[in-house]
Amino acid sequence: MENFVLHNPVKLHFGKNVTKKLPATVREYGNRVLLVYGRGSIKQSGLYDQTVEQLTAAGIEVIPYGGIKSNPKIEDVREATIMGKEKDVTVIVAAGGGSVIDSAKAIAAGILYDGDPWDFFDGTAKPIAALPILTILTLAATGTEMNANAVIQNKEAGMKTALKNRHIYPVHSFLDPSYTLTVPADYTAYGIVDLMSHVLEQYFGKGDAPLSDQFAIAILQEGMEAGTALMENLNNYLLRARIMYASTMALNGLCSAGRKNGDWGVHAIGHVLSMLFDTPHGASLSIVYPAWLKLMRERIPDRLSELMFDLFKTADIDTGIYKLEHFFTSIGSPVSLKGTGIGKNKHTMILNQMIKNKVNGNHLSLTEDNYHTLIQLMQ
Ligand code: NZQ
Ligand code: ZN
Numbered sequence: 001m002e003n004f005v006l007h008n009p010v011k012l013h014f015g016k017n018v019t020k021k022l023p024a025t026v027r028e029y030g031n032r033v034l035l036v037y038g039r040g041s042i043k044q045s046g047l048y049d050q051t052v053e054q055l056t057a058a059g060i061e062v063i064p065y066g067g068i069k070s071n072p073k074i075e076d077v078r079e080a081t082i083m084g085k086e087k088d089v090t091v092i093v094a095a096g097g098g099s100v101i102d103s104a105k106a107i108a109a110g111i112l113y114d115g116d117p118w119d120f121f122d123g124t125a126k127p128i129a130a131l132p133i134l135t136i137l138t139l140a141a142t143g144t145e146m147n148a149n150a151v152i153q154n155k156e157a158g159m160k161t162a163l164k165n166r167h168i169y170p171v172h173s174f175l176d177p178s179y180t181l182t183v184p185a186d187y188t189a190y191g192i193v194d195l196m197s198h199v200l201e202q203y204f205g206k207g208d209a210p211l212s213d214q215f216a217i218a219i220l221q222e223g224m225e226a227g228t229a230l231m232e233n234l235n236n237y238l239l240r241a242r243i244m245y246a247s248t249m250a251l252n253g254l255c256s257a258g259r260k261n262g263d264w265g266v267h268a269i270g271h272v273l274s275m276l277f278d279t280p281h282g283a284s285l286s287i288v289y290p291a292w293l294k295l296m297r298e299r300i301p302d303r304l305s306e307l308m309f310d311l312f313k314t315a316d317i318d319t320g321i322y323k324l325e326h327f328f329t330s331i332g333s334p335v336s337l338k339g340t341g342i343g344k345n346k347h348t349m350i351l352n353q354m355i356k357n358k359v360n361g362n363h364l365s366l367t368e369d370n371y372h373t374l375i376q377l378m379q
Contacts, residue, residue, distance in 0.1 A: 001207060001208055001209050001258040002206065002207035002209070002258055002259055002260045004256075004257045004258055004259075006253055006257050007253075008146060008147075008169070008252055008253050009169050009171070010145070010146045010147075010169050010170050010171070010172070010173055010252070011171065011172045011173070012145075012146060012172075012173050012175060012248065013172065013173070013174045013175065014175045014176075014241075014244075014245065015175075015176065015177075015241075016176060016177075016178060016237075017176065018174050018175065018176050019050075019051070019054070019136055019174045019176060021174075022051070022054060022055070022093070022134070022136070022174060023054050023055055023057070023058035023060060024058070025134060025172050026055060026058075026060055026091055026093060026134060027058060027059075027060065029090055029091035029131075029132040029134075029171070030089075030090025030091050031059060031060045031061060031090070032060070032061045032063065032087065032088060032089045032090050032091075033055060033060055033061070033062055033063065033089060033090075033091050033092065033093050034063050034064075034065055034080065034083070034084045034087070034089040034091075034092045034093070034107070035051065035052070035055075035062050035063065035064045035065065035093050035095065036065050036066075036068060036080060036092060036093070036094045036095070036096070036100055036103060036104040036107060037064070037065075037066045037068065037094075037095045037096050037100055038066065038067070038068045038069070038070075038096040038097065038099065038100050039066070039067060039068070039069065040066075041096070041138065041182065042095050042096060042138060044182070045138070045179065045182050047095060047136065047138065047179060048095070051093070051095060051136065052064070055093075063083065063084075063087045063089055065079075065080040065083055065084075065107075068096065068099055068100045068103045069099065070097075070099050070278075070280060070281075071099065071153050071160065071274045071275075071278055071280075071281065072099040072100075072102055072103045072151075072152055072153060073152070073153055073154075073155070074106075074117065074118050074121070074152050074153065074154040076103060077103050077106045077107055077110060077117050077118075077152060078110075078116065078117060078118075080103070080107045081106075081107050081110035081111055081117055084107060084110075084111040084131075085111055089111070089131065090131065090132075091131055091132045091133075091134065092104050092107060092108045092131050092132070092133045092134070093133075093134045093135075093136065094133060094134070094135045094136070094170075095135075095136040095138065096136075096137075096138050096139070097137070097138055097139030097141065097142070097187075098139065098141055098142030098144045098151075098281070101133075101135050101137070101142075101144045101145060101150075101170070102142075102144055102149070102150040102151050102152060103150075103152070104133055104135070105130070105133060105144070105149075105150035105163075105168035105170075106120065106121075106150050106152055106163065106168075108130040108131040108132070108133045108168060109127035109129070109130040109165070109167060109168055111130075111131055112127075112128075112129045112130060112131060113125065113127065118152075118154055118157070120163045120165070121152055121154065121159070121161050121162075121163050122157065122159075122161075126165065127163075127165045127167045127168065128167070129167055130165075130167040130168050132171045133168065133169075133170045133171060134170060134171060134172045134173070134174070135170045135172075135173045135174065136173075136174045136176075136179070137173060137174070137175050137179070137180075137244070138179045138180060138182075138183070139180060139183050139187060139191060140177075140180055140183075140191045140195070140240070140243045140244040140246075140247040140248075141187075141190065141191030141192075141194040141195060141247055141281070141282060142191075142194060142247070142251070142281070143195070143198060143247055143248055143249075143250050143251030143252055144251075145170060145173040145175065145248060146169075146170070146173060146248050146251075146252040147169070147251050147252055147253070148164055148165055148166050148167075148168055148169045149162050149163065149164050149168075149251075150162065150163045150168055151163075151271070153274070153275060155275075158275070158353070158356060158357075159275065159357065160271040160272075160274055160275040161271065173248075175244055175245075175248065177237055177240040177241035177244045178237060178240075180240045180243075180244060181234070181235055181237070181240055183234075185231065185234060185332060186280070186283075186332060187280065187282075188230065188231065188234060188243075189227075189231065189282065189331040189332045189333045190280050190281065190282025190283050190286075190333060191243065191247060191282055192223055192227040192230075192243060192282070192331055192333075193282040193283070193285050193286045193289075193328060193331075193333045194247070194281060194282040194285060195219070195223050195243070195246055195247035195250040195251075196219075196220055196223045196224075196250075197266060197267070197270075197282075197285040197289060198247075198250040198251040198255075199216045199219045199220055199223075199250050199255050200216075200220070200263075200266070200289065200307075201262040201263050201264050201266060201267060202216065202251075202255045202256040202259065202262040202263075203216045203255070203262075203307065204262060204263035204300075204303070204361075204362060204363060205256060205259035205260055205261050205262040205263060205362055206259060206260040206261065206362055207258060207259040207260050208258070208259075209256075209257060209258025209259045211257075211258070212254070212255050212256065212257050212258050212259060213310075215249075215254050215255050216255045217307075217310045217311065219246050219249060219250050219255065220311055221311070222242060222246045223243070223246055223250075224311075224327055226239050226242035226243050226246065227243060227327075227331055228327075228330065228331065230242075230243055231330075231331045231332065261362060262362065263361040263362040263363055264361055264362070265292060265359065265360060265361020265362070265363065265366065266285060266288045266289055266292050266361070267285070268357065268359040268360065268361065269284075269288045269292075269354065269359055269374065270284035270285045270287075270288050271284070271357075272350060272353045272354055272357060272359060273287065273288070273337075273342075273350070275353065276346075276349060276350065276353055277340070277342055277346075279340055279342075282333060283333055283334050283340060286328040286333035286334060286335055287334055287335060287336060287337060287339070287340065287378055288374075288378060289324070289328075290321055290324065290325045290328075290335055290377075291374050291377035291378040292374065293317075293321045293324070294321060294377050295370065295373060295374055295377065296363060297317050297318070297321075299363060300363060301317060304317045304320070305317060305320075307320070308320025308321075308323075311323075311324075312324075336378060336379060337375075337378050337379050338379060344379060347375050347379075350375055351368070351371050351372065351375060354366070354371045355368065355371065359371070
């Protein structure tokens with residue numbers, strides 16, 4: 001077991017109507033809030049009006065910044081950062097999915113920084129402070145509501161990359177599963193894939209951590225069981241709640257304690273696909289994972305057999321991979337490049353981007369040969 005520090009400062013409020021406590025909680029951090037949101041889902045659901053009304057009634061000035069896109073772009077972060085500085089906001093409320101919350105994290109650090117927020121992502125600078133961030137999660141997937149990561153895309157730099165920094169943990173996250181009832185089938189499925197992928201990435205990190213393995217298996221089983229049922233009944237509150245809780249626990253430190261890092265090679269390749277083709281994050285992972293597992297078959301057979309046995313009661317790796325692939329397909333997430341309309345004519349482009357990003361992971365430094373093989377396996 002590797003040494004570890006386990007410290008998660010996020011206060012989670014989970015269940016129906018938990019956002020009632022939002023105004024009083026926001027007031028602890030000041031009375032001018034930047035409300036960050038996406039391209040309209042919170043307006044359609046009524047969450048936007050409800051939040052603005054609640055906060056305004058409590059004497060809090062709301063400065064809205066909407067339009068954050070999926071696979072969020074640095075341009076929006078820069079614009080919102082300038083707005084936040086000009087309006088002298090003291091606290092950020094992010095209402096949406098991972099893209100909105102990740103952007104809010106970068107904005108919160110950017111407001112207290114003199115330079116370009118992209119500096120945090122290309123390693124030029126480290127955030128040394130951030131405004132307090134409160135989140136209202138509307139899509140169960142990324143775990144960003146309870147972690148210190150933000151993933152932002154910069155087309156100009158040709159990168160989609162993550163910042164991990166303790167200052168960007170949300171201070172409070174409000175998780176009312178009712179808000180996820182409107183998530184359409186495709187993004188519901190991508191969220192399930194994402195939460196399972198987070199657990200798998202950590203499972204393939206360095207070091208033996210048997211209890212963390214058991215947490216991982218439990219979350220994977222919950223993802224598959226509740227996920228299968230949810231795809232049949234998208235309006236079911238309890239199933240939405242189970243997936244929401246599972247996705248939060250999948251990437252908040254619980255599954256990585258006792259291990260160094262994770263693998264994260266699959267995510268790195270997924271980010272390449274999202275950068276090039278705007279592939280939704282979860283869809284990129286269900287394309288890459290089966291290929292990655294096939295590539296790993298010969299390299300880490302014992303670990304793969306253990307996983308497949310715990311998950312599918314088979315030690316046969318190929319059967320296990322087939323079952324996982326079948327699960328992804330059954331919920332409607334693609335398992336091949338061609339499944340999302342990416343043809344063989346894009347292989348060189350993908351390869352070049354993987355080389356440029358120096359994509360790698362714990363289990364191998366991916367070489368050009370490996371890249372080739374993976375791309376073939378993904379096709
Ligand atoms: O923009 P709006 O109108 O809000 O619509 C969104 C968007 O179109 C919609 N949506 C969200 N909540 C909804 C809803 N539609 C109906 N009803 C609701 N309640 O769903 C679409 C996708 O939203 P997005 O936020 O992009 O999805 P997700 O939560 O999957 O976030 C993906 C981003 O998070 C990053 C990914 O790379 C990607 O950029 N990740 C962040 C991580 C982290 N911070 O720890 C870890 C992950 O591995 C991941 O990399
Ligand atoms: Zn992910």
